[in-house]
Amino acid sequence: MEKDPSINVLGGKLEPCSFAPATGYFRDGHCNTCAQDQGSHTVCTIVTAEFLAFSKYLGNDLSTPRPEFGFAGLEPGDQWCLCASRFLQAHDEGCAPNVVLKATHRRALAIVPLDILEFYAASK
Numbered sequence: 001m002e003k004d005p006s007i008n009v010l011g012g013k014l015e016p017c018s019f020a021p022a023t024g025y026f027r028d029g030h031c032n033t034c035a036q037d038q039g040s041h042t043v044c045t046i047v048t049a050e051f052l053a054f055s056k057y058l059g060n061d062l063s064t065p066r067p068e069f070g071f072a073g074l075e076p077g078d079q080w081c082l083c084a085s086r087f088l089q090a091h092d093e094g095c096a097p098n099v100v101l102k103a104t105h106r107r108a109l110a111i112v113p114l115d116i117l118e119f120y121a122a123s124k
Contacts, residue, residue, distance in 0.1 A: 047080050
């Protein structure tokens with residue numbers, strides 16, 4: 001799998017999202033992506049309790065530890081690379097978490113408009 005160039009939505013070098021917990025399609029701490037990443041795990045977010053409950057309701061429980069996969073579960077305040085479509089869905093439902101723009105891959109823009117990402121920017 002060849003990674004797409006590591007460029008963020010602002011046109012600069014893609015910064016890390018989280019190493020603890022290790023996130024991203026490649027679990028390399030970055031929201032890197034490639035052609036095989038059908039979910040487009042490209043939006044670096046700071047998860048909230050509200051978002052975690054929303055994701056669990058939709059069948060993607062990100063808060064329960066899964067030691068068999070080396071996953072401790074997310075807690076509010078953790079940074080995590082979300083699928084762009086799930087982020088957009090959370091936005092539509094009014095529970096989108098904040099976004100770290102410099103750590104959000106430019107491929108997210110194929111699904112989420114920049115103005116929506118900027119609205120949730122963690123640092124304005």
